Amino acid sequence: MSLFYLLAVILIASAIFTITQKSPVYSVVGLLVNFLALAALYFTLNAEFLGVIQIVIYSGAILMLFVFVIALLSSGVGPFRAGPNRLPRIAAPALLTTLVAFGFLIFGIAQRPFGPLPPHRPTSFLGNVGDPNVFGSVGDFGVALFTVQLLPFEVTAFILMVAVIGVVLIAGDAVPQPTLGRHRPQKRAAEREPILKAPAP
Amino acid sequence: MSVDVTNYIALSAVMFFIGVAGVIVRRNPLIVLMAIELMFNAANLALVAFARVWVNNAGHIFVFLVVTVAAAEAAIGLAIVVAVFRRAENVDVDEVAGLHG
Amino acid sequence: MSGLLLAVWLLPFAGALAIWALGPQLRRGAGWIGSATVLLAFVLTLVQWGAATASGGAHRALVTWIPGFTLGLLLDPLSLLWSLIITGVGGLILVYSIGYMWSDRAIARFFAYMNFFVFAMLTLVLSDNLVGLLVGWGLVGLASYFLIGFWFDRPSAVEAARKAFVINVVGDVGIMFAVFALYKATGSITFAGIFSQRDALSGGLLFMICGALFVGCAAKSAQVPLQTWLPDAMEGPTPVSALIHAATMVTAGVYLIARFAPLWNASPPARELVGVVGAVTALLGAILGIAQWDIKRILAYSTMSQIGYMIMGVGIGAYQAGVLHFFTHAFFKAGLFLTAGLLIHELHDEQDVRKMGGLSRRMPFAFYAMLAGTLAIIGFPGFSGYFSKDAVVYAMLEHGQPALYAVGALTAAITAYYMFRMLFLTFFGPYRGELEDAELGILPDRRAHRDEHMPPVHPAELTRPAVPVHGHAPAWLMNLPVAILALFAVIAGYVAIGGATSPWWRFFGGLFGAAPAVAASTVAFSESLSTLLVSALVAIGIIVAFVRYGSPAAQLASVERIRAESLGRPAIFAHAFYFDDAIDALVVRPARSVGTFIARFVDPHVLDGGVRDVAWGAGALGVIFRALQTGLVRSYALTILVGTACFIAYFALIGSAR
Incomplete structure (x- = not known):
């Protein structure tokens, strides 16, 4: 009970921290805390495999990607070069709409409460976290992933492949960058200096 | 010990709208991407909570797919940021307005 | 057997395709291909005589268009007759055309169109259903359009082609309405299906359907008031006039009425209407024939008049007589046109009879051919027209139409007059070809004046070098078809000797059914007396023509008479009874x-x-x-x-x- 509220406070606080920092590196740190707390929350919901991949993939892979990009683009501590703010007054309507939508969502949830979670019963399918072959365990998840959900699983592989190709196309050097003008036209073969000069007679 | 699922859903909603606010208000593309990750995770939290209510691991599989898509999205988004950074003077979501009417 | 039918139908089309594909290389060879395919189709049609005259005729289903709509070909006595005329007379005319078009630049195009026309006309008459008939009906109009406008660098020809096409489309629309109404009423488009359900049609609906069909007939067969395109259609080459605008296409209306005889039999008011229109057309055409100077326009008006006879005959219910007149007319009118073509050819495209004269010594063969045709058309005893025209005119009495009888007899007299006028003007008297226009009272043509305002045409065909003129066409090429047609113009009527017991009547058997009389028979005198009466009227016509143009004194004074007549021609004749102006207004x-x-x-x-x-x-x-x-x-x-x-x-x- 208290664990949930503790994690909830950490989640909300780290989320707000993430979106309010000037420097993206601090945001990454906030996001890391957020993800770790979320992983813990997953464990309380019997989703142990998801808790693990939340740490491994999100914290380990995706956040590292962010950090790499930040390192690539700037020193990582200062603000990015920013141009003029073209929508200076967007914050007020955005926050207002956000609050309204949030209010309606909470209102809708409150209309039909779900009630308490079903209790843990060690003898049933719902077992303790860490037990193999109970709901949410690695065994349970794996069986589902490779039997009934095999097609979506294969599709994820396809999505990742498309993403890889897309990234290479967008950020790779293969595409000429006209505004930077780094690629000077190569001299034609006839204009190139011969590698071996014929010895003078 | 047991917590009402409604609490999880409400927490998910709070996180989601924090992410929304971040997307709209912030101009740093990296932070915008991170706010999007927040929104993904809020949705994941709701999915996991629902899976727990109905003791059905289809929700877990769905979260797995969302994580995959989020990874792909982050990779492409960051690639775009890198590409924009190479061409444009400022790295700013307001800078990329070539499709204005 | 039915494969032969398909071959008859498609042979001319194959010829057209071959000429079209190989035209520029073929040159005159195109004429041989065209004639050969059409004459072969004639032979193949003749082979099927037995099958066609057997009960039900020869039939071949072609294609199921929509379930329930099977299109096919039907060869029964009626379509057999028409097919024989189309391919037989058509083949002769095609052979003649090789000579006539000998040095034309576009000889291949001409034969492609002609073969296409034969195919279209065969589609019309061989089809066993209304849809195929309508397709053929439209295609012959198209072929007619192509051929009237064959010399498309002449603005007047283009204008005439357009006029003919537009007026024919009016008729197509009429037939289309008839198709819709017949399908709605009987649920069928085939002739057999419609006739088996004809009890479903009666009274007003039947009259409406027959009326719609007759609109098509009137447009295609140049009946009043849709006749104005036919004289203008003479802008086409003369063989075209002979084939399309005399022997075959313009008789499609006669075919349609005869084909739908079971329907017409059931609608006396429609038959009366058609009879009256036919009579009016016959009389009008004859009267206008009197006042023409262009040899082809004289023949055009006589065609209109003779088709009036046919329509009058088949309309009133004398199907055998009307179709017999079509049969004899195909020979003598084609012969007349081809003979006129001989004259035009000889006189280097001179069509005005005022500039002819005295040609009997120069062209004796043409004279005798023309004489045979003329005697046939006026119904001179012993010639083919005598049998057919008498049968039509006498049928008016049998069906209780004394007024139509009188019109028919009167028209016969007028026909005799204007045909002999043409004969005398062209073959007797002095040759006037070297005289000045003014001396003969020839006024500058309004149409020629109008031509100057039309943009000049410079198609590639005109810049192509002409076929070398040297190596004149062998004379038999043009004379042989004329001779054959002249021969048939004399003898074709003999099939009908003996009236209702003649081979002609037995050929059709019960195809047309019995036509109940529109009114009580008003036979006041016997057929032989009627024949005598009509012959006497014809003789009067000949005598008047002889006195005015043929006698030695008249021949001597011909130039003065022609000048006086040209200048004094009443405006009503010059404007052909103002039909064009009325349609215009x-x-x-x-x-x-x-x-x-x-x-x-x-x-x-x-x-x-x-x-x-x-x-x-x-x-x-x-x-x-x-x-x-x-x-x-x-x-x-x-x-x-x-x-x-x-x-x-x-x-x-x-x-x-x-």
Whole structure:
């Protein structure tokens, strides 16, 4: 009970921290805390495999990607070069709409409460976290992933492949960058200096 | 010990709208991407909570797919940021307005 | 057997395709291919005589268009007769055309069109259903259009072709209405199907259907008031006039009425209407024939007049007589046209009889051919027209139409007069070809004047070098067909000797059914007396013509008489009874003013204006919505958020309402 509220406070606080920092590196740190707390929350919901991949993939892979990009683009501590703010007054309507939508969502949830979670019963399918072959365990998840959900699983592989190709196309050097003008036209073969000069007679 | 699922859903909603606010208000593309990750995770939290209510691991599989898509999205988004950074003077979501009417 | 039928139908088309594909290389060879395919089709038709005259005729199903609509070919005595004329007379005319078109630049195109016409006409007569008939009906109109406008560098020819096509389309529309109405009433489009259900048709509906069919007949067969295109159609080459505008296409109306005999039998008022129209056309054509100077226009008006006879015959219910007149007319009129073509050829495209004269010594063969044709057309005893015209005219009495009988007899006299007038003017008297126009009273042609305002045409065909003129066409090429046609013009009527017991009557058997008389028979005298009467009228016509143009004294004074007649020709004849002007005033000018109104007001202000307003509205909306298209990601995100908020609110409220 208290664990949930503790994690909830950490989640909300780290989320707000993430979106309010000037420097993206601090945001990454906030996001890391957020993800770790979320992983813990997953464990309380019997989703142990998801808790693990939340740490491994999100914290380990995706956040590292962010950090790499930040390192690539700037020193990582200062603000990015920013141009003029073209929508200076967007914050007020955005926050207002956000609050309204949030209010309606909470209102809708409150209309039909779900009630308490079903209790843990060690003898049933719902077992303790860490037990193999109970709901949410690695065994349970794996069986589902490779039997009934095999097609979506294969599709994820396809999505990742498309993403890889897309990234290479967008950020790779293969595409000429006209505004930077780094690629000077190569001299034609006839204009190139011969590698071996014929010895003078 | 047991917590009402409604609490999880409400927490998910709070996180989601924090992410929304971040997307709209912030101009740093990296932070915008991170706010999007927040929104993904809020949705994941709701999915996991629902899976727990109905003791059905289809929700877990769905979260797995969302994580995959989020990874792909982050990779492409960051690639775009890198590409924009190479061409444009400022790295700013307001800078990329070539499709204005 | 039915494969042969298909071959008959498609052979001319194959010829047309071959000529079309290989035309420029073939040159005169095109004529041989065209003639050979059509004559082969004639032989193959003849082979099927037995099958066609057997009960039910030869039939071949071709294709099921829509389930229940099977299109096919049918060769029964009626279509056999027409096919034989189309391929037989058509083949002769094609052979003649090789000589006639010998040095024309576009000889291959000519034969491609001619073969296409034969194919189209065979489609019309061989089809076993109304849809195929209508297709053929349209295609012959198209072929006619091509061939009238064959010399398309002549603006007058182009104009005549267009006129013929437009008037024919009026008829097509009539037939189309008839097809719709017949299908609605009987549920069938085949002739057999329609006739088996003919009890479903009666009274007003039947009269309407017959009327719609007759609109088609009138347009195609140049009946009043849709006859004005036929004289103008003489702008085409003379063999075209012989084949299409004398022997075959213009008799399609006769075919249609004879084909639908079971329907017409059941509708006496429609038959009466058709009989009257036919009689009026016969008389009108004959009267106008008197006042013409162009040899082809004389023949055109005589064609119109003779088709009036045919329509009168088949319309009133004397199908055998009407079709017999078609049969004999095909020979003598084709022969007359081809003989006229001989004259025109000899005189280097001179068609005005005022500039002819005295040709009997120069062209004795043409003279005898023309004489045979003339005697046949006027119904001189012993010649083919004598049998057919008498049968038609006497049938008027049998069907209780004394007024039509009188018109028919009178027309016979007038026919004799104008045909002999033409004969005397062309073959007797002095040769006037070297005289000045003014001396003969020939006024400058209004039409030629109008031509100057039309843009010149410079197609590639005209810049191509002409076929070398040296190596004149062998004389038999043109003379042989004329001789054969002249021979048949004399003897073709003998099939009908013996009236109702003759081979001709037995050939058709019970095909037409019994036509109940429109009115009580008014036979006041026997057929032989009627024949005598008509022959006497014909003799009077000949005598008048002889006195005015043929006697030695008249021959001597021919130049003065022609000048006086040319200058003194009544305006009503010059304008052909003002039919063109009436159509112009009643149809063309109102249509043109409607068109002008639409072009000046409706089009720019309503249609274009509407489109412009819509475009302006779209543009205005674009200006408004353009503001939303900021290109800024954050504003798009806000828009999405607003939409999301709406969805959330909707579902939250729905959930609370439950």
